[in-house]
Amino acid sequence: MTMATNAPAVIATDLVKSFGDVRALDRVSLEVQAGTVLGLLGPNGAGKTTAVNVLTTLLRADSGHAEVAGIDVLRHPGAVRRRIGLAGQYPAVDESLTGIENLTLVGRLNHLPTAQCRSRAAELLEQFGLAEAGRRFAKTYSGGMRRRLDLAAALVARPSVLFLDEPTTGLDPRSRIDLWKVIEDLVTQGTTVLLTTQYLEEADRLADRISVVDGGQVIAEGSPSELKSRMGGTLVEVRLDEQSQARRVAELLTDAGDGRVSSQGTLVRVPASNGTAVLAEVVRRLDAQNLSPRGLQLREPSLDDVFLALTDRFAEDEQIRSTG
Amino acid sequence: MTTTSTGISSAGTNGRLGWAIRDTAAMAGRNLRRLMRQPEQIMFNLVSPIMFTLLFRYVFGGAIGGLQGLNYVNFLIPGIAVQTVLFSAGVTGFALADDLQKGFINRLRSLPMARSAVFGGRVAADTLNNALGLIILLATGFAVGFRPANVPGLVLAGLLLLLFALAVSLGYALVGLSVRSPEAVNAATFPIIFPLTFASSAFVPVETMPSWLQGFATHQPVSVVINAARSLILGDTATPEQRDLLLGGSGTASLVLQSLAWTIGIGVVFGLLCTRRYRNLTA
Structure with missing residues (x-):
């Protein structure tokens, strides 16, 4: 975040891209400060890959404006390609070449001097x-x-902006953590990264800023902690045995917290920015009614809460109303 | 990093074509390595001309008439040569479909390389592959009695065939970039390539076909190219009757020019379509 004082490395304004009747991007605007990581978070079909493809010159947007490393993506795609690295959703390595051959080939196609192709591959x-x-x-x-080889190929020409489309999809937990470390190292060295992910944990760990995308639109934007605090901060969660019981408890606790109480299945959520005071009140009221819940906890909101709330249409509308 | 980027920009003015050639060489090298490491592809390439030669020379050849006294093996080898290069040119389509399916094309499209090198490198490698097929065919042909009239004619015929195959390769390339699986390339091209190859003057004299088929079989491009190659290979040894009935009647120069016209026409049309398709790939 200390390097965020530079000009933005990626700016996208009102990007629109349709495939037939489907609006894959519906006025998407993004900004990534140089030296930081932006996470594009969203479910399958949200438009994440389309956004990456437009920014990496693989697709032309129908309308809108985009700049990468200060260069207009639509007007000068060739110049943009000299400054970016792309690791797509599926590793684009040539299986019949060796690791060295793969990287050397990418070096040659990046027009690096031959000797440098080899040393860079080894490095x-x-x-x-x-x-x-x-x-x-x-x-x-x-x-x-x-x-990792695919990511290395994306880095051969030392790009200033790196695009990673679902970099850890399909990896086992061990390999995922390894890859996270690699990405963190790159960012430490000053690379700007735009990554897409369906994993909240991944966005939470790697991203400085997150744009939540759904249905081709950015539906929320902020730092991981901002997005979490938008959920009203700390929560008291009460889990009950039956759904009918949960509805009754939700009613009972309507004014116990400092926000709108919600119930979902057998779970009741009470916003509790006062933390333990609300927890104590919840316990008193349950006790007074002789109700013993299956589970009771005070917890910080996770990105899952944000994500589920934002990507669910109905919840999204409620969210807009409650935040004004 | 600074040195790298200045190196690139200084190459921009004079070096555009230079880079396109270097990129093509890099891609061709990659494609050849890949071909050599897929022995099944090479095996097909080696075995197919041998099998076809033996099949037509010894199994069907005895029943084929209307040759105006021409030795069938001398009639046959140019025909099999065209069939060999037409079938092998399919590699272009399969390989591009495979690269597209595996995401490798997207990697290439994100690089500052010349776009023409994706096709250039492909057809360069596949033309070498085709040349190998022709050499094997020639060796087999010699073993079973094929005797060309002279070497320059033979070499020119080979080049003509390779050039024609290159143009057809671009047709396969267009299919390869459109269907997105190597298997589908075969399914899409077989119904076109098969009649062009067999309803032609490749294996039997067109005269022996039913009259409704003769018009097509005489004038379609594959026959024109076969006739040109045959005419170059038979040279002066062909009698006027043989020329008239087996080689489409025209002289060698006219046949070669017609072949080149077809080759250039097919190459330019599919080349342009490929470039457009590549530019508009929906990633």
Whole structure:
């Protein structure tokens, strides 16, 4: 965040892209400060990949404006390609080439001098823990190794802006954590990253800012903690045995907290920015009615709460009303 | 990093074509490595011309008439040559569909490389692959009695065929970029390539076909190219009757020009369509 004083590395304004009747992007605006990470968070079909494809010059937007590294994406796509790296949703490595050959080829196509292609390939293989596998065909690599090789290929020409489309989809937990570390290191070295993800944990861990996308629109934007606090801060959660019981308890606790009480299935949520005071009040009221809940906890809101609330149409409308 | 970016921009003015050639070479190298590491592809390439030669020379050949006294093996080899390169050109389509399906094309499209190199590198590699097929065919042909009239004619015929195959490759490339699975390329092109190859002068004299088919079989591009190749290969050894009935009647120069016209026409049309398709890929 200390480097965020620079000009934005990515600016997108009112991007629209339709495929037939489907509006994949419906006036999407984004901004990524240089040296920071923006997470595009959203479910499948939200428009995340389309946004990345427009910003990386693979697709032309129908309308709107986009700049990457200060260059107009629509007018000068060639110049943009010299400054970006892209690791797509599926690893784009050539399985019949070795790790070294894959990276050297990308170096040559990036027009690096031959000697530099080789040294850069060796350097990246070392950095991503693939030095020993460098002479093996990529088809012998595990899923995690392919992802790392793909990411290395995106970095060959030392791009100033890196686009990662669902970088850890399909990886086991161990490989995912490894890849997160790699991405964190890159950011520390000053690379700007725009990543898409369906995983809240991933966005929470890697992103400085998050744009939540659904139905081709950005429906919320902020830092992870801002998005969480938009949910009203701390919550008291009461879990009951039956749904009917939950509805009764929700009614009982209507004015116990400092916000709108909601119930979902057998779960009742009471906003509690006063924390323990609300918890104590909840316990008193339940006790007075001789109700013993199955579970009771005071917790910080997770990005899951934000995500579920925002991407669910009805909840979204309520959210807009409650926040004014 | 600074040195890299200045290096790139200084190459911009004079170097556009230079980079396109270098990118094409890089892609061709990659494609050839890939071909060599897929032995099943190479095996098909080696075995197919041998099998077809033996099949027509020894199984069907005895029943094929109307040759005006021409030795069937000399009639046959140019025909199989065209069939070999037409079928092998399919690699262009399969390989591009495979690259598209695996996301490799998207990686290429995000790089500052020349776009023409994606096709250039492809057809360069596939033309070499095709040349190998022709060499194997030639060796097989010699073993079973094929005797060309002279070497320059033979070489020119080979080049003509490779050029024609290159143009057809671009047609396969268009299909490869449109269907998105290598299997579908086969399904989409087979119904076109098969009649063009067999309803032609490749294996039997067109004269022996029913009259409704003769018009098509004589004038369609594959026959024109076969006749040109045959005419170059037979040279002066062909009698006027043979020329008239087996080689479409025209002289060698006219046949070659007609072939080149077809080749250039097919190449330009599909080349433009491929470029447009590539630009408009929906990623």
